[in-house]
Amino acid sequence: MNVIADILEFFTGIIRAIPEIPMNVADFFDKYGALLSQNTGITLYMVFVSTALAYVIGIPIGICLVITSENGLRPNRHIYRFLDVIVNIVRSIPFLILLILIMPITKQIVGKTWGAEATIVPLVFAAAPFIARMVESSLMEVDHGVIEAAQSMGASNWTIVWRVMVSEARSSLLVGATIALATILGYSAMAGSVGGGGLGDVAIQYGYYRYQTGVMVVTVALLVIMVQIMQAFGMWLSKRLDKRITK
Numbered sequence: 001m002n003v004i005a006d007i008l009e010f011f012t013g014i015i016r017a018i019p020e021i022p023m024n025v026a027d028f029f030d031k032y033g034a035l036l037s038q039n040t041g042i043t044l045y046m047v048f049v050s051t052a053l054a055y056v057i058g059i060p061i062g063i064c065l066v067i068t069s070e071n072g073l074r075p076n077r078h079i080y081r082f083l084d085v086i087v088n089i090v091r092s093i094p095f096l097i098l099l100i101l102i103m104p105i106t107k108q109i110v111g112k113t114w115g116a117e118a119t120i121v122p123l124v125f126a127a128a129p130f131i132a133r134m135v136e137s138s139l140m141e142v143d144h145g146v147i148e149a150a151q152s153m154g155a156s157n158w159t160i161v162w163r164v165m166v167s168e169a170r171s172s173l174l175v176g177a178t179i180a181l182a183t184i185l186g187y188s189a190m191a192g193s194v195g196g197g198g199l200g201d202v203a204i205q206y207g208y209y210r211y212q213t214g215v216m217v218v219t220v221a222l223l224v225i226m227v228q229i230m231q232a233f234g235m236w237l238s239k240r241l242d243k244r245i246t247k
Contacts, residue, residue: 032215035202040222042116043198046188050123051181057128061087062135063161071144073157087129095126095187099194119188119196127184134176138169171238178234182227189223199223 029036061083067073068080093101099122103113106121142165150164166173192200199219207216 028214028218032218036199036215036218036222039197039199039202040226043185043188043200043223044226046116046119046123046191046196046198047181047185050120050127050188051177051184053120053124054127054131054180054184055177057124058131059135061128061132062139065132065136066139066165067157067161069140073147073160083132087132090125090129091133093126095122095190096193098122098126099191099196114195114197116197119191119198122191123184123187126187127180130183131176131180134180135173138172138176139165141172142168171241174234174238174241178231178238181230181234185223185227185230 065080065083065087068076068083070077070080072080090098099119102122102125106118107113109121110117112118139161146164146168147160150160155164188196188198189200189203190196192198192202192204195201199222203216203219206212207219
């Protein structure tokens with residue numbers, strides 16, 4: 001929590017030093033507190049919902065990439081190549097371009113192209129391939145000797161994947177989830193440039209269009225604090241579950 005306190009102190013000093021703000025910090029939050037609080041909630045809603053949905057899509061893809069790879073449980077060059085190309089193509093498209101590119105799909109799904117619900121759709125499209133790669137990387141780290149031991153005991157491929165590979169890689173998977181949350185949080189902020197809602201939208205509307213630098217600085221501070229909390233909790237939980245760490 002010391003890191004968060006240092007961040008708050010740093011950004012508070014910046015706010016006080018901005019000449020455009022003729023009020024103290026208390027007055028500033030009296031005026032903009034409700035706005036910032038509401039959009040912080042919207043941002044968290046977008047991030048956690050889109051992350052959950054992206055994992056629903058990304059985990060099966062990541063597992064398929066591992067299973068069908070050259071040294072996988074069921075090697076299949078054609079399936080692996082197909083999934084590999086799809087993942088690489090989507091990951092290579094910058095998020096803002098992807099957001100605009102799939103607007104027709106977004107409108108078909110949620111009935112509009114602006115707001116938090118509409119932002120979740122491109123967030124899932126962008127995050128799912130990223131998560132699939134991280135899941136693949138985490139599962140590939142599992143000691144092949146452990147997998148061979150499970151095979152020698154007659155375990156099915158399904159059992160090996162869920163009871164052996166996922167269990168052994170859970171610490172790495174949690175680190176990946178932490179990275180995914182921070183990445184999706186950054187994507188959600190970028191979506192504010194096209195009316196995506198949340199803190200990114202506040203930063204654009206007040207900081208860029210209205211030249212209210214203080215609001216933009218506080219918005220950045222909130223985003224930084226959220227990332228720090230996610231990273232700290234994710235790393236703490238990962239260490240708790242890491243079997244390689246001895247007490």
